[in-house]
Amino acid sequence: MKNKKKSFYFDDYAESELNDNNKFNIVKVSLNKVTFLSFIFFSLIIIFGIKIIYLSLSPEKSFVNNNKKKEFVKTRRDIVDRNGSVMATNVILYDVGVRPKLLKEKEKKNLLIKLGLLFPELDLNKIKNKLNKEDFFSIGKRLTPEEKDQFWLIGNKAFVFDAKPSRIYPQQSLFSHILGQTDDVNNGISGVEKFFNEDLNSKEKINLPLSLTLDSNLQYLIRKELINAETNFHNIGSGAILMDVENGKILSLVSLPDYDLNQRVSISDNIYTNKITLGVYELGSVFKTFTIAAGLENKVINSNTVFKNLENSLNCDKYTITEHDKLPKDLSIEQILVRSSNIGAVRIAQKVGIEKYKNFLKTLGILDKINFDLEEIGTPLPFVWGKCKLATSSYGHGITTTPLQLARAYAILGNGGYKIKPSILETKRKPLEKKEQIISRKTSDTVNSMLRKVVSLDEGTANFADIEGYDIGGKTGTSQKYNSKEKRNTFVSLFPTSKPKYVLLVMLDEPKPAPNFLYEFPPSKKFPNGYKHKGEIRNTSGWNAVVVAGKIIEKIGPILAINNLEASIKF
Amino acid sequence: MINHHKWIDSLPKAKKEIIETINQLDYENPLNEIPKKDSYSSVKKYTLLTVIFICGLIFVSIVKNETRNLQKEINNLKASINLIKFNLDQTFLDHEIITTPENISLLAKKYLDIDLAPYKRSQIKQLNDKNEKIVKINKKEKTNTQKYKELYSRPKSIPDKIKTHVASRIKEKKVEIVNIYNEPKSLVTLERAGRWTVIQLVKALLGIPTLPGR
Numbered sequence: 001m002k003n004k005k006k007s008f009y010f011d012d013y014a015e016s017e018l019n020d021n022n023k024f025n026i027v028k029v030s031l032n033k034v035t036f037l038s039f040i041f042f043s044l045i046i047i048f049g050i051k052i053i054y055l056s057l058s059p060e061k062s063f064v065n066n067n068k069k070k071e072f073v074k075t076r077r078d079i080v081d082r083n084g085s086v087m088a089t090n091v092i093l094y095d096v097g098v099r100p101k102l103l104k105e106k107e108k109k110n111l112l113i114k115l116g117l118l119f120p121e122l123d124l125n126k127i128k129n130k131l132n133k134e135d136f137f138s139i140g141k142r143l144t145p146e147e148k149d150q151f152w153l154i155g156n157k158a159f160v161f162d163a164k165p166s167r168i169y170p171q172q173s174l175f176s177h178i179l180g181q182t183d184d185v186n187n188g189i190s191g192v193e194k195f196f197n198e199d200l201n202s203k204e205k206i207n208l209p210l211s212l213t214l215d216s217n218l219q220y221l222i223r224k225e226l227i228n229a230e231t232n233f234h235n236i237g238s239g240a241i242l243m244d245v246e247n248g249k250i251l252s253l254v255s256l257p258d259y260d261l262n263q264r265v266s267i268s269d270n271i272y273t274n275k276i277t278l279g280v281y282e283l284g285s286v287f288k289t290f291t292i293a294a295g296l297e298n299k300v301i302n303s304n305t306v307f308k309n310l311e312n313s314l315n316c317d318k319y320t321i322t323e324h325d326k327l328p329k330d331l332s333i334e335q336i337l338v339r340s341s342n343i344g345a346v347r348i349a350q351k352v353g354i355e356k357y358k359n360f361l362k363t364l365g366i367l368d369k370i371n372f373d374l375e376e377i378g379t380p381l382p383f384v385w386g387k388c389k390l391a392t393s394s395y396g397h398g399i400t401t402t403p404l405q406l407a408r409a410y411a412i413l414g415n416g417g418y419k420i421k422p423s424i425l426e427t428k429r430k431p432l433e434k435k436e437q438i439i440s441r442k443t444s445d446t447v448n449s450m451l452r453k454v455v456s457l458d459e460g461t462a463n464f465a466d467i468e469g470y471d472i473g474g475k476t477g478t479s480q481k482y483n484s485k486e487k488r489n490t491f492v493s494l495f496p497t498s499k500p501k502y503v504l505l506v507m508l509d510e511p512k513p514a515p516n517f518l519y520e521f522p523p524s525k526k527f528p529n530g531y532k533h534k535g536e537i538r539n540t541s542g543w544n545a546v547v548v549a550g551k552i553i554e555k556i557g558p559i560l561a562i563n564n565l566e567a568s569i570k571f
Numbered sequence: 572m573i574n575h576h577k578w579i580d581s582l583p584k585a586k587k588e589i590i591e592t593i594n595q596l597d598y599e600n601p602l603n604e605i606p607k608k609d610s611y612s613s614v615k616k617y618t619l620l621t622v623i624f625i626c627g628l629i630f631v632s633i634v635k636n637e638t639r640n641l642q643k644e645i646n647n648l649k650a651s652i653n654l655i656k657f658n659l660d661q662t663f664l665d666h667e668i669i670t671t672p673e674n675i676s677l678l679a680k681k682y683l684d685i686d687l688a689p690y691k692r693s694q695i696k697q698l699n700d701k702n703e704k705i706v707k708i709n710k711k712e713k714t715n716t717q718k719y720k721e722l723y724s725r726p727k728s729i730p731d732k733i734k735t736h737v738a739s740r741i742k743e744k745k746v747e748i749v750n751i752y753n754e755p756k757s758l759v760t761l762e763r764a765g766r767w768t769v770i771q772l773v774k775a776l777l778g779i780p781t782l783p784g785r
Contacts, residue, residue, distance in 0.1 A: 038617060045624060052631055086667045091660075170667045217776065220672035558777075 075165045076186050077200045078209035079179065082251070082426060085216045086170055086209075088179055088193070088261075090186075093166040094148035096140040100131045102158045108132075114154050115139075142166055167193075169261040174219055176258040177274040178212075178374070178424065192424070194375045211426035213249040218242060221555045223254045229508060229548045230256070232517045237509035239275035239403055240552065245411040245500050248420035252556075253277075273376070275507065276403045280378040283406055283490050283507075284479035284541075287396030288345045289447060291352070292337055293413055294360040296443045300351040303446050306332045310343045316388040321346060321395075324478075324540070337450045338460045340476065342395045349394030354385050357393070363438050364409040366401045373424045378402045396477055403490070407505045410492045414500035417444045451475060452497040461542040462491060464519065465550040470557050471496035474504075474549070476541035486510040489541035491549045502560060506549040513539045519547065675776050682769040 079088040103111065108131050116124050122139070130137040139159075140151065151159055167182045169175070180191020186201075188194035192212070200210060226238045242252040255275040273279055295301035308330045314321040327339050336344030349357055361367050369379040381400045383389060392398035408422050417439030451473030454460045461476045474493030481488055490507045494500040514536060521531035536543045668674065722729060751758065 041621075045621075045628075049624070049628060052628060052635070055635070085670075086664070089664065091664065168664075170664065171671055172673075174671075174673070217672050220676075224676075 074206050075201075076167065076182070077202070077206060079192060079200075080209040080211050081214045081216050081219075082212065083215060083217075084209075084211075087175055087212065087214075087216070088167060088169050090165050091168050092163050093142045093144065093168075094140075095138060095162040095164060096143060096148065096151050097136055097138050097160040097162065098127075098131070099136055099158045099160060101135060103131070103156075107156075107158075111154070111156055111158070114156075118150060118154065136160075171216060172262060173258045173260045174216065174223060175214065176261050177255040177276075177376075178214065178253055179261060180375075181261060191374060191376065195373055196425075212424050213244075213251060213426050214253065214424060215251050215559075217559055218252045218556050219254060221559075222252050222552050223256070223258075225548055225552045225555065226254055226256050226506075228551075229511075229544070233508060233511040233514050233544045233548075235508040235511040235544075237271060237275060238548075239279070239505075239507045239509075241276050241403060241407050241503075241505045242556070243407050243411055243422060243503045245415040245420070245494070245503050246418075248408065248411065248422040249426075250422055250424050251502075251560075253424070274374070275509065276505075277370075277372060277374055278376040278378045278402070280380055280400045280402055281488055281507075282397055282400055282479045282482070283403070283488070284396040284477035285340045285342075285345075286406060286410075286475050286477035286490055286492050287393065287399065288337055288340060289413065289451065289475045289492075290361060290364060290366070290409065291345045291348050291357070291394040292333055292450070293439065293443055293447050294352045294357050295333070295348045296446055297360060297439055298352055298356050301333055301348060303333060303450075306330055307336070307344055307347050310341070310347065312343075314343060314346060314391065316391050319388065319392075321391060334450050334453060335459075337475065338453050338457055340454075340461050345394040346391045349390050354387075354390050357390060358385055361393075361399075364412055366399075366405055366409055370402065370405050370408070370422070372404065372422060380405070396479065403505050403507055406490075406492060407503050410494060410505070411500075411503045412439060413444055413447050414494040414497075414503060415444070416441045448473060448494065448497045448500060451494055455493075461540070462493075462546045464521075464542065464547045465491065465493060465553065467550050467554050467557070470553055471498055472550075472553060473497035473500075474546075476546060478540045481510070487539055489539075489545040491541050491545040493549050493553070495553060504549060504552065506545050506552065508545050508548065511539060511544045513537045514544065519543075670772065670776075672776065675772055678769050679773050682766055683773065 074090050076090050078086055078090070080086055098111075100108065112124055112128060112131070115122055115127065127139065140147065142164075143151075148161060152161065164184075165186060167186065169179060178191055180193040180195075181189055182193050183189050188197040188200065192210075193200065196210060199205070222240050222242065226240055229235060229238060237256050239255045240252065241250060241254075243250050253276050255273075257271060259272060292301070295305075296303070310327075310329055310331060312323065321342055323342055324340065327341050328335070331339065331341055331344050333348070335341070336348070352360070358367075367380055370377060380402070383398065389398055404422060408420065411420055411422075412418065417437050418435040419438050452471065453473075454475055455462045455466045455472050462474055465472050465474060472493050472495040474491055477490040477492070479488050479490075480486070488507065488509055489511055490505065492503065492505045494503050516535055519531070519533040519536065521527050
């Protein structure tokens with residue numbers, strides 16, 4: 001229409017209309033084709049471009065995964081001692097299973113022959129039965145890579161290998177009662193493994209080991225001496241704890257018998273309980289120290305007090321309280337402790353009174369359950385206080401507590417009376433943290449000097465622990481087991497008593513007299529020609545637990561780097 | 572011919588210029604009026620874009636290839652690092668097990684003849700006494716060497732027995748020295764090396780410097 005209008009004005013233009021239109025159409029068609037082809041071309045380019053960009057950005061899954069498989073990812077934190085020695089760590093161990101369905105009869109026979117040759121310890125009859133009856137069975141658990149490779153090299157298609165991160169304990173049984181164990185899915189089921197389970201599984205700290213205050217070397221030496229004690233005194237069990245009196249850090253905690261943590265065996269026998277934290281016992285005369293400290297603290301006695309005309313025995317209800325040996329009638333406070341007089345202790349407790357004595361023991365944390373870094377904690381048995389209970393408690397009978405609590409109470413008496421919280425977890429102490437003093441310095445000093453005399457004086461009950469140079473003080477305790485004639489002997493020592501640094505508790509369960517044991521001392525001030533005494537029929541703490549404690553201190557002293565007075569003498 | 576001016580003058584003045592330009596068009600050959608320049612430039616533009624795009628694609632593919640190679644290398648390195656880490660962990664664990672106090676004491680029992688024990692003052696005293704003895708012995712040795720010096724200063728006066736003895740000793744020593752120079756490795760025996768290692772381990776356990784120094 002438009003063209004027609006134009007032709008109205010431009011005649012000549014109108015004349016050539018037909019020819020021009022054809023030319024325009026040709027151009028239009030050619031342009032449309034180019035545009036269309038370009039469009040397809042660009043579309044293809046864009047599609048391929050997008051694909052290339054997509055491929056460039058996407059990760060190469062298969063390759064990365066292959067490499068990731070090789071990476072060993074820790075799933076639980078290591079546990080180390082105060083020197084950084086590994087106490088528990090994770091490794092990959094293998095479970096090997098067999099799928100008998102994949103084997104023909106001949107192959108089964110071949111497999112049995114190969115297994116018999118390579119693993120003579122395997123029960124082939126059992127395996128033969130399982131091969132014929134079961135769809136799947138396990139042939140080896142917690143195998144090392146080398147052991148797994150032995151199975152792998154057999155080259156049997158029926159073997160199924162399952163790699164699992166497993167917990168191992170390089171120190172084997174050294175810390176068995178402290179570390180505890182984990183289950184198949186790496187969750188703690190006892191000891192530190194259970195108590196710090198969440199912390200040990202924390203992914204943020206996975207590369208930081210959980211550091212404990214324990215020392216492998218000290219632990220080893222103490223354990224070794226306790227094992228030696230079993231040979232010498234034939235005790236059925238024993239325990240020991242070494243604690244820093246200033247901060248309550250536990251450097252060693254041993255309970256025998258123990259077990260290898262790497263051998264997963266369910267232990268149900270009571271003999272395997274942790275004797276230091278879980279065992280609740282009557283610990284005997286070691287309580288006399290608290291009785292005297294209570295008297296001094298409540299100012300009913302002082303270091304010069306002398307009890308005159310002490311009876312040979314006392315009756316309380318149907319029970320008779322006697323002395324363990326013939327003792328002088330008149331005894332000073334110091335002599336009551338040194339000679340371990342039962343009657344003297346009863347007299348002091350009677351002076352203190354039930355309420356004050358009870359409160360004093362509560363202050364020391366003897367009567368309540370202790371808050372500690374393990375699951376296995378014993379609760380002292382509750383009882384009703386009365387005159388007789390006060391009398392027997394004064395010398396440690398009819399009253400129970402755990403050796404851990406006993407050691408803490410001695411540590412408080414030794415450190416100047418400051419409250420401490422026993423711990424096995426290494427923590428940085430806050431510099432501005434104020435210590436709470438619960439017992440006066442004077443009482444602490446007096447008790448320390450008396451404890452020293454228990455060891456150093458000839459009439460003392462703990463002479464065998466007088467290792468020259470270490471200034472050891474302590475108190476013995478001999479108690480009879482409930483409903484048994486057997487004994488439980490304890491010795492709690494503080495050293496050096498001039499300024500106590502450590503408390504060591506040694507407990508022997510059911511020790512026997514040692515008629516063939518050679519009690520000896522090297523030449524010293526006390527025994528210039530040395531001391532030798534073969535065999536002893538007495539079965540009190542002084543004749544076994546004290547000897548063991550002395551040997552322990554002799555061994556661990558140099559490691560603890562105490563200023564050994566003997567060594568510092570110049571000659 | 573059309574008289575342009577006749578028509579143009581009759582139109583309103585405002586559109587005069589436009590109409591003039593229209594009139595300048597080549598109506599004879601309207602194909603000439605198709606914007607040739609524009610079509611040429613658009614083709615050029617598209618070609619350029621295509622070339623750039625294709626170059627880009629090639630560049631991307633090169634970069635991609637390089638990246639993949641690098642990624643492979645990184646992954647291989649990561650794999651080898653993991654392997655080394657794993658081996659390190661294993662070695663560390665082995666070290667922990669070998670250096671457990673129990674193992675060291677077992678090794679000490681097996682390889683050391685010395686019975687290690689904590690020292691006591693009395694022992695130190697004895698040691699002191701021994702030192703005194705050693706000092707006395709040293710004094711004796713000094714006087715002896717003086718005698719020997721005097722004796723050897725006059726070689727003719729030396730008895731024949733001593734001369735033959737000394738000669739045989741010198742021969743023996745010479746043979747020994749020759750053997751050492753010929754086979755120096757024979758000095759380092761497995762037993763010696765083992766003993767040295769165990770002593771170092773025990774020293775480390777007891778906190779004694781493993782190598783003597785200040």
